[in-house]
Structure formats: structure tokens, C-alpha cells
Amino acid sequence: MSRIAFILLCHKDPEAIIAQAQRLTAVGDYMAIHFDARAKPEHYAAIREALADNPNVAFAKKRIKCGWGEWSLVEASLYAVEAALDAFPRATHFYMLSGDCMSVKSAEYAHDYLDRNDADFIESFDFFESDWIKTGIKEERLIYRHWFNERNNKWLFYKSLEVQQRLGLTRPIPHDIQVMIGSQWWCLRRQTIEAIVAFTKARKDVMKFFRTSWIPDETFFQTLVRHLVPEVEIRTRTLTFLMFSDYGMPVNFYNDHYDMLLSQDFLFARKISPEAKELRARLGDLWASEGVEFKISGEGRNLYRFLAGRGRIGRRFAPRFWEAESTLGRHRALLVLVCKKWHVAKRVTEQIRNHTDIPGPDYIFDEEGGDLPDLGGIESSKNKRARHRRALVRMLFDYYDSDKMMMCMDPSNLDLLLDFVSDRSSTRILEIDCEFTDEYLIGHAKRTGLAGDHTTQEQLERLVPTLRNDLHFEVDRIRDESLDHYYTIKETASTEENGNALLQFLEVDIDTALEIAETEHLFAD
Structure with a gap:
């Protein structure tokens, strides 16, 4: 037997x-x-x-x-x-x-x-004759060498591929297989x-x-x-x-x-x-x-296709899954980095990806573009992502095949943040507390359309304090919620203080946390 x-x-x-x-x-x-x-x-x-x-x-x-x-x-x-x-x-x-x-x-x-x-x-x-691969690279999987992980080091993965293609560095497949x-x-x-x-x-x-x-x-x-x-x-x-x-x-x-x-x-x-x-x-x-x-x-696969297909023509037995209340999953952990300076938060997430295996996108609810995989259209616009936010994030967990994922969020998105905090999953928040110089706030006013090239210096000087107060107010609203698992790294804090906050937020060892905290020009504009 x-x-x-x-x-x-x-x-x-x-x-x-x-x-x-x-x-x-x-x-x-x-x-x-x-x-x-x-x-x-x-x-x-x-x-x-x-x-x-x-x-x-x-x-x-x-x-x-x-x-x-x-x-x-x-x-x-x-x-x-x-x-x-x-x-x-x-x-x-x-x-x-x-x-x-x-x-x-x-x-x-x-x-x-x-x-x-x-x-x-x-x-x-047969690798070349079959249509088993539906999307993404095919022949390139074999004839080029891949040293980097596409999910963790996307830029290096595709840059390495691009260089090999440009230089013609293909390799033969073993002749007898x-x-x-x-x-x-x-x-x-x-x-x-x-x-x-x-x-x-x-x-x-x-x-x-x-x-x-x-x-x-x-x-x-x-x-x-x-x-x-x-x-x-x-x-x-x-x-x-x-x-x-x-x-x-x-x-x-x-x-x-x-x-x-x-x-x-x-x-x-x-x-x-x-x-x-x-x-x-x-x-x-x-x-x-x-x-x-x-x-x-x-009948499993045919039945599934039939039931899923009915939704495409407006005939279905129940609401589409993203129209009903859904959870990310009790066993999952969502790590949210809250920061008004998007470039600083992206610098932090880049370092986290380089030092850990934690995947995740950046400002998917704030930026219209964003480096998102094809998820059937649910990712196509900011409005659609926000409407189906839990479904979107759940699909991203599945895409990354990970129970821990990070993303960035603008502090103005308090309602969105609280919705994720209320989920049965574990949500941890890292506030990235940056200093706002007058020069930065003037630039912010111009980027957001509050000021233009012809705005007088006197008008800018009146606008700057108001902007500073607004930015502080957004963060204060989040702090006033007294959320659990809330950590902060500060531009004015020491490396050790920021390292301890990252240690708790990421649940990594202290050496890894300190390496991230010690990143040169981490808070630079």
C-alpha cells in the first residue's frame, strides 16, 4: 500500500x-x-x-x-x-x-x-508553446539572469533586466532539456x-x-x-x-x-x-x-465561473464582495505610515523594503497613479480605491502573498485611517513627524494651488502660519484618537529614539531598526 x-x-x-x-x-x-x-x-x-x-x-x-x-x-x-x-x-x-x-x-x-x-x-x-503564463514576462524568465526579487526590489529587478537586454546579455537554455x-x-x-x-x-x-x-x-x-x-x-x-x-x-x-x-x-x-x-x-x-x-x-470550476460571470451582466445571487462589509483578515497586520511629506515617507518605505521582507505600496489613496498591480480595475482611480478600500487592501495582501503589509497615508485621511483601525486585522501606525520650514510651506502652497508665481511676499507671509497650523491640526486629530499601536519617529529625535519606534512598529530586531533610522538624509527635502 x-x-x-x-x-x-x-x-x-x-x-x-x-x-x-x-x-x-x-x-x-x-x-x-x-x-x-x-x-x-x-x-x-x-x-x-x-x-x-x-x-x-x-x-x-x-x-x-x-x-x-x-x-x-x-x-x-x-x-x-x-x-x-x-x-x-x-x-x-x-x-x-x-x-x-x-x-x-x-x-x-x-x-x-x-x-x-x-x-x-x-x-x-511546454514553456514556450503553451499559454500557461497569462501576464508579465515570459521568455525573459529564462534567457536573462535574475538576482533581485520583483516584489521587494522592483526597480532593481527591472533595471537589471533592462541592462541585460540593452547589452544583449542573453544566455542559452541547457541544450538537452x-x-x-x-x-x-x-x-x-x-x-x-x-x-x-x-x-x-x-x-x-x-x-x-x-x-x-x-x-x-x-x-x-x-x-x-x-x-x-x-x-x-x-x-x-x-x-x-x-x-x-x-x-x-x-x-x-x-x-x-x-x-x-x-x-x-x-x-x-x-x-x-x-x-x-x-x-x-x-x-x-x-x-x-x-x-x-x-x-x-x-463541477467546481465551472460553477465558480458561472456564479462570478452573472455579476458581469447584472445578474447575481448576492452583492459583489467589495459591496459588502469585509475584513482584511484577523491574522493580518497592516502597517500605515502617516506623513505629510510624501517623499520622506517613500524614502522610509524604500529603506524598509531594503532591510526587511515587508512589502506594500505607497500613497495609493492619495496619488492618482501609483505602482499597483492589475487587480481587475478596482485599482484604476483614487475614488474607486477609496470606495472599495478594504477589498483593495485585501487583494494586495493576496498579491504580495504576505500577512504583513505597509502603505503610506496623508494625515488628512483620518476617516480612511480609522476605518482600517476598526478592522479585525492588526493595524499599526507610524507617524513621521517632519519639520516645516517657511520655504517648504511656500512651496506646498504653490503645489496645491493656494499660491502662484504672482502671489506677493506679503500674502505668502500671511499664508505660511495658517498652513503650518492646518498641518499640525491634521496630525493632532489623529493623535487625539489615542489609537493603540501608535508610534512616532521625529526629524528632531535621536537615531536611538527613532530606532526604538521602528523596532516596535516593524517588529524587527534593533540592528535592523537602527540601520533604517540611520539612513542618510532620511528627512531631507
């Missing part, structure tokens, strides 16, 4: 990881865990301690910091795979999971399914995993190639399986049920999706919402059950 070694890549929610490991191994299967080195050490310690006595759980011998789209995700997978190979000689299959995945069948059904299908399950489509692409959620037989690990040690040229490709978790295993395994032994599909909305975001499943999930021709599903407690409990009990019959209808 088949025995599954689950390869779990995770970075948060230690309680859920412990429960998932205990549940999946209780029936005799195995699990190898890689917990992101960026995560809190105490979370990893809690997982190790809780699972220390479970002989069916192993941990990757090396933990690395993972980033979306980077080679680090493949490297972490390989570390977990090698740990599973060494620890579980009786494992017949290796199944890639994330912390958001849960079984939608019983272990009895899953084992029987794998026994009846002697094959590797992995999406594996056909690059394939597909979902990273696979289930592979032991002999295939062993062949892949042997290949990684023998073919340093291929490993070097993939290390600097972009989003290699969608191409590495997909290419090697096709290279090493006869086509008749490959099923070009995943056994994990997942859907994407028409905004390109993963669809989350909730309590009322239970029956639909069980009727799909899949063994697992992602993403199960952290807030769907009832669904998680029912699916957890299902894995250990026996004698359950599953009626497979497979």
Missing part, C-alpha cells in the same frame, strides 16, 4: 502546522517540514517541541529565507525532500503541500487512488524523487541555470520530471484543487464549500481560509475516516 511523505513549505501559524502534521501522520503517512528562516524563531521552536516525539515527522536539515518567485522556494523544497528520503524509507509518494492546503478526501481514498494510478502527478506544459511549466503542487513517486535528487548532484549546469531564472518553482520540477520520466507515466495535472479569480488571485474556500470540495476529483485543496474554522474541523476529521463514498462531479 502507498505511503505518502508530505513536503510542507510554511512560514506562519505554528498551531495550524502542528495540527496539520499530527492529522496527516496519524494514519501512518509522513511529513517533512521546511519552516521559512524569515519567520519568528519562537514559532519554529514551538513546532519542533510539539512534534519532537512524532517519528513520522522530519525537518529540513537546513532552513533558508524564502522569497516569492525566487530559487529559494525550490531550494527549500529540495532540502525537505532530502530529509524525507533519508527519514522515511517506506514512503512511496512525495506530495507537495503548503500551510493553506487541506485534504478533501479520506486517507483511505487517497492511498487507494495512488495504488491504482502508477504515475507522477504534475502539471507539465525542454523547459516545462505548471503548478508547483505535485505528487511524485519515490523513484522519480530519487532520480531528481541524483540529477541535481550530477548536472551543476542545469542547477546554475535555474538558480537565476525567475519563478523557478513553476519550471524546475516540471522540467526535470518530463526529462527523467517516460511520458506515459506522467499525468499532466495536479491532485490539489485550486482556483483563481478573474483578478488573478487564489480563491479562498469557506465553511459552505465543504460539499463542493468533496465532489472534486482531487485529494487536497488550497486555499482554505484561516477563518473557516468549521470547514477546517470537518476536513480534518475526514482524513482519518473510513468507508466514506465520494461522488465525484467535478
